[in-house]
Amino acid sequence: MKTDGSFHYDDSPPPAFLLIGSNKPTLAVYLTTPAGEFDEASVGQLISDMARYGTVETRLLGKMLHKLRHTPETCPASLLRKSGAWHQNREQATRYALAVLTLAVQLRVQEAEHPLKHMHQELARLVG
Secondary structure (H helix, E strand, O other), rough: OOOOOOEEEEOOOOOOOOOOEEEEEOOOOOEOOEEEEEHHHHHHHHHHHHOOOOOOOHHHHHHHHHHHHHHHOOOOOOEEOOOOOOOHHHHHHHHHHHHHHHHHOOOOOOOHHHHHHHHHHHHHHHHH
């Protein structure tokens, strides 16, 4: 901070939080999932990174998550029917499962690693 009548700056410490134009601290928003709570900004950044970088498959999965995040009304509400069978478009449901499980693995949810491998095998059978 500049002191009056001088070009010197005082040694006071910076504020403990960042301000965004409204003089109010920004609060982190957390998403509650079956795997725990995650910072929404971090999850959003991972989704954006998936959509921009990596293999063609990773970018496609990232774009699916981006669509799910921003236009959920155009995405399936569930991957399974009430009977436990796959949604009518099995390949699309498998790809959404891959997208969500890939994101979970990137969030370091260890329980997602085995189902992710299984979904890769399932997709290979469907398109193979």
